[in-house]
Amino acid sequence: MTSSLLDVRRGSQTPRVSTYPPAGLSSGPDIADLSEAAGLVLDPWQRYVLDHGMGERPDGKWAAREVACWVPRQNGKGALIEARVLAGLFLLGEKRILWSAHEYKTAQEGFLRIRELIQSAPDFDRLVKRYWEGSGEQGVELTTGQRLKFIARSKGSGRGFSGDCIILDEAQELTLLQMKALFSTMSAKSIHGNPQIWYLGTPPEDPAAWVYGIRKDGEAGKARLAYFDWGLGDVDPTVSLKARLESYQDRELWYRANPGLGIRISEEFCEDELSRLREGFAPERLGMWLPYAGDEDAGWQVIGQPAWMAAQNVGSQMEGQPAVAVYVPPDRSYAAIGLAGAAAGGGRHVEVAGNGQVLDYRPGTRWVVPRLKELEKHSPSVLVIDDKALADEAEEAGLVVHRATAPDVVTGCQLLYDGISGPDVAGRDVRHIGQPELTDAVRGAVKRDVGGSWAWARRDLAVDVTPLAAVSLALFGHSTPRVHRQKAQPFFGSWR
Template identity: 25%
Template sequence: MVILAARQQGKSLLSQVLALWSMYVYPHLVDLGNRMTVLGTAQDLDTAEQVWEGALDLIEEIPDLAELADKPIKVNGRKAIRLLSGEQYKVKAANRKAGRGLSGDLIILDELREHQSWDAWGAVTKTTIARPLAQVWAFSNAGDVTSVVLRHLRKMAHKAIGDPDGICANDELATGPTEVDVDEYLASEDDLELADFEQDENTLGLFEWSAPPGCDVWDRSGWAQANPSLGYGLVTERTLSAACRTDPEWVFRTEVLCQWSDGTLEGPFPPGAWEKGINETVEDENGNVTVAPGNAIVGPVRACIDMSGDRSMTYIAFAGHREDGLPQVEIVAKRRGVDWVAAWLMDDRRRDRIDEVTGQRNGAPISDTIKALADDPDFTIPVVDWAAGDLMAAHGITADSIRDELVRHNPQPVLDIAAATAVLKQLQDGFVINRVKSPADAAPLVAFEGALWLLLRHQLAPKPPPPPPLALTDENSLTVDDYLTEDLGTIGF
């Protein structure tokens, strides 16, 4: 269940009432076969705990509820409300560890717009697998290009009801989780498949309050459509009018009109250029979306490894040529740490296909790993240095190839977000990707650029100079007089 509305519309209060109803009332209506567990999450633990504390305040203010509750646990990071009958409400931060070891009957996800990867979604929603009557409720206002989970779920719902806002045909970034997104889970859990992370559209509900697309910011009927609390309490036309006068347009549209913006972040490429290089997808008879035939790398590949600026994730990109001869780059692996990299690349399933590998040689989080691979006698893939001017050359080659539509790539959220939001840093007369200052993880784009540079550098290398002319000698050779002729037509130029 996804609830979308503007800011300050009572989403937190609704989640608190829902949590308490699930603990106090729901168990008496159905046979759960277990004690109800509510798991509240948000992108940061403080936000999740604020919602939890609001629920606790409601309990303590109502004697009939308080007398059924045990003493709450208020230790930071372990806060929990427990009823005497065994029901409980716990809070966790929305990350890859959220809900590990727990089973949940009601999962509350606050600020779903902040989920920039599928890590938290995969970890939290899997707590419901063993609970047949479990529900997941997500609350948020409108997101942006980085909101991969919310964007995908919203697109699924809009598609099911006929695409009323026209977002399905043109939203290339709204793809579900791919094997790369959940590679770490698939590698560590033998019983998990990609389908376990996908949302069934038949069990998805979207309740959205938003202004009509393209409406004027002063359209007061649009204000009412996005703000169901307008006229109740502190949300008035006067407060919204003040916000409209002072907020930048897209801040107001996102926060007050609950409209989506893809233009608030400039990114490193011309607007729309990246999307033009995304491969076409097709949908089979079962509703599965795959890349259209012909949009695959054939033959050998070059690889590039890069690591997030905070060292949280390592990515591997492959670059190769398609049947039509165009270069194509894909993110093929994404996991935490670096201990897996050498074995993954040397695996018999892919070793013979990889001609070369590269990564930033100096000054980057991945640099120590690149040096270790180069010095490892058991690592037989040639390691190519990528440093100094080659870093700027790689970005220049990538930018030109994307602008001129000379490189293709599959729709991959982890890469598409990096391409839409990465920040550049100037070095001398060129530019490179700034991992630290980019608002989303830019390492997938760095790996993309390195792999493309490695693939194309042979094609772009200058032709070797012609052999030196034969020396003219007095013996057994031509003399200058032998070249003189009155017939200019016989002279070769």
């Protein structure tokens, strides 16, 4: 007689690390019931994540604004995502749901699976208005107007999509720039809506990946973050590879790290995997993280922190005719508008342009020229643009543009450096107002060679120097009378 499924050993259904905010109620049980109506029967571990990740506060909002789940491959992560997405469409009434993955094929597989689940449940299927495929995107639209969109992440994907729920599959591949774009889409929902972001994946191959920050916050029990990690901790590089490979043969470790072992993964498969992957077995099957290689203290390599803080004056204001500049990085993921001018009371002033609390440092470039036209009311002394396409667009819109050359960019960088921390103490007359985005850029900036000189570059992929490059270019414009407009009229008023 064959053994029943209850007699088969299964992997651990609770994670090694589990932190989540307290909640009075949870939508988890209802989500599991709804999924079962579509033929999706969840494992106990998947229910565990939903129960604690979908907890609700007394005001009806999610206790966890962010949910992170790290589990080795093929354990059933996809079914967990499918359950969350079905709930968004058919239980929670979420208007916009984004499911993104690092690779197109992963996003496409998610779409096909969701379509199959919906079509298998007549009560769900009759609520579908259409399915669509094309232009690298797939999606589902309900008769209620709700939409589920599938995309493969690129340098700028996710821009402009304001979602109630954002699923970030293969989260180990996320970059800082992608997260800036996605968080900007969530900001509109943060006060009156009830948004939630899900991170799901395996430990990254890059030991300085962005998600190490999520891991740090999760293990510390950060508020509004539900965190679940089935992995066995860190790889210990002080132990020899031979000794590590021997330890990986311990089947007890396999069961601790893989909730799907005995359900959808076999011991035989793990044996084959270990023989083929060797050291790769640790992150892939044991969910182990490489020691973090990012250096949190590696910043301030060009302009020192003491000098930058000494130049900060939150009350500083510009007067006269400011210079306006636009910088766009090579990947065109973001753009920034920088300002520079004479500081009231003496010296020079730089800042990232903005309107109230919204900075002109945003994803993409389509917003730039309309915003520049708005800034014309301030009669800038010069408009400097370091991007041919944007310069063409601005001129077509009737703006007078100085097209920055490589020497102009270099000059702006050196003017800012000298004005903040140059060798001539008397020449350190540049002031800023302490904008966090600009400070982050200064902290993470390094030098890149340009001919016999240098310009700004980022220390690593977790840094974006766009705001710094924009204000440096503006400082070039302000400090170079030969590029000024001939008939600009001074504007006296506040920029903020």
